[in-house]
Amino acid sequence: MKICRFNDDRLGIVLDGTIRDITAAQDEIRAAHPYVSYADAVMAALPAWRDRLEDMAAKADPIAIDSVDLLPPIARPGKLMAAPVNYKAHIDEAQADPGIRHIERTMKIKEAGIFLKSNTALIGPSGTIPIRFPDRRNDHEFEFVIVIGKECSRVSQADALDVIAGYTLGLDMTVRGPEDRSVRKSCDGYAVLGPWFVTADEIADPDDVAFHGSVNGVVKQDANTKDQVLSIRELIEYASEYYTLYPGDVLYTGSPEGVSEVKAGDELHFVCDQIGELKIGVSA
Numbered sequence: 001m002k003i004c005r006f007n008d009d010r011l012g013i014v015l016d017g018t019i020r021d022i023t024a025a026q027d028e029i030r031a032a033h034p035y036v037s038y039a040d041a042v043m044a045a046l047p048a049w050r051d052r053l054e055d056m057a058a059k060a061d062p063i064a065i066d067s068v069d070l071l072p073p074i075a076r077p078g079k080l081m082a083a084p085v086n087y088k089a090h091i092d093e094a095q096a097d098p099g100i101r102h103i104e105r106t107m108k109i110k111e112a113g114i115f116l117k118s119n120t121a122l123i124g125p126s127g128t129i130p131i132r133f134p135d136r137r138n139d140h141e142f143e144f145v146i147v148i149g150k151e152c153s154r155v156s157q158a159d160a161l162d163v164i165a166g167y168t169l170g171l172d173m174t175v176r177g178p179e180d181r182s183v184r185k186s187c188d189g190y191a192v193l194g195p196w197f198v199t200a201d202e203i204a205d206p207d208d209v210a211f212h213g214s215v216n217g218v219v220k221q222d223a224n225t226k227d228q229v230l231s232i233r234e235l236i237e238y239a240s241e242y243y244t245l246y247p248g249d250v251l252y253t254g255s256p257e258g259v260s261e262v263k264a265g266d267e268l269h270f271v272c273d274q275i276g277e278l279k280i281g282v283s284a
Contacts, residue, residue: 001054002276003042003166004196005071005124011042013053014196014276018062022053038078040248043149043165046199069126073168073197074147078246080117080191081239082143082172084181085109086229086254093257099137099176100259109229109254114239117172117252118186125194128283129173131264132187137176140262141255142213142221142270145170146206146232147197148249153240160236163245166199167206169270169278171213172252174259193250194278203274206232211272215262223256230254 002014011026012019026042029049033041046053085091086109094100123129131138149165171192175184185191203209212222230238235253239245262268264284271277 001050001199001202002196003199004073005075006068009071009075012063013057014065015057016062017065019065019068020057020060021063022056022060025049025053025056039151039246040074040076040078043074043147044247046149046165069124070195071124071126072122072193073124074193074248074250077119077122077248077250079243080119080122080250080252081114081243082117082185082252083109083114083230083235083254084112086235087223087227087256088229089227089257090255090259093259100139110238112181114242115181115185117182117191120188121186121191123189123192125192125278125280127189128281129171129189129192129262129268130283132190133175134264134284137261138263139174139176139259140213140215140220140268141172141174141259142211143170143172143252143255144206144209144211144225144272145193146235146251146253148245148251149200149247151244151246153244155236155240155245157233157237160233161200161206163236164200164206165247166197167203167275168193168197169195169211169272169275170250170252171268171270171278171280172255192278192280195276198275209272209274211270213268213270215260215266215268217269220260221256221258225253227256228254
């Protein structure tokens with residue numbers, strides 16, 4: 001199942017290449033589960049509501065995808081987590097390019113730790129990425145993204161996939177410089193998610209997902225999650241050692257090699273056959 005959000009906080013299911021509006025279900029879920037700052041009510045309710053959501057979608061009128069503004073597929077993530085340096089080839093390119101690393105040695109992922117991005121950085125594909133510091137290098141990082149479905153802590157690798165609600169695509173935009181990652185990667189619009197969220201059953205093996213990202217039609221990053229330093233299971237285990245995870249929490253799984261600078265006017269295109277396509281522009 002593919003779930004999207006669009007226009008004025010409306011909820012939809014992507015079915016047969018169209019959107020089916022199921023906002024009434026979202027309203028009912030939120031009314032029954034008062035808002036809390038650390039979890040997304042729709043993600044928490046998804047297992048119990050799934051059959052009903054699919055039934056509502058089957059009866060709803062189709063809406064053309066290109067007629068709506070797509071929002072981030074998760075309305076209220078409690079936190080945006082991100083894994084740094086999780087592809088060996090990206091570690092090598094960072095070590096070779098002082099413009100990326102800004103330190104003497106690129107740290108390994110378990111030295112650097114899972115970092116957090118500000119929730120105010122979150123945007124969907126119908127927005128644009130505003131370059132916060134045009135006098136500095138701003139890079140794209142196309143990443144496969146996990147969405148958590150259950151409250152959990154200290155999860156074992158054996159149980160890790162059971163706490164995942166599904167997956168989406170993300171751009172972990174980055175200002176290069178000496179500041180901490182959480183600062184440089186949390187500018188407004190520097191956490192892109194979309195085009196929609198796919199439930200975990202749609203991807204049989206999250207450790208074997210191919211994707212590629214291009215800038216102005218030129219492929220810059222072409223990767224597969226099988227090349228990650230920490231697997232999806234290991235990432236869940238590692239993140240949950242430090243944080244209690246809640247439904248709707250987002251985990252960017254790391255950037256592969258091929259990062260490069262973007263500027264106002266550029267067009268970014270992210271393709272993953274198992275999820276969809278995310279297109280977004282860059283603005284001043």
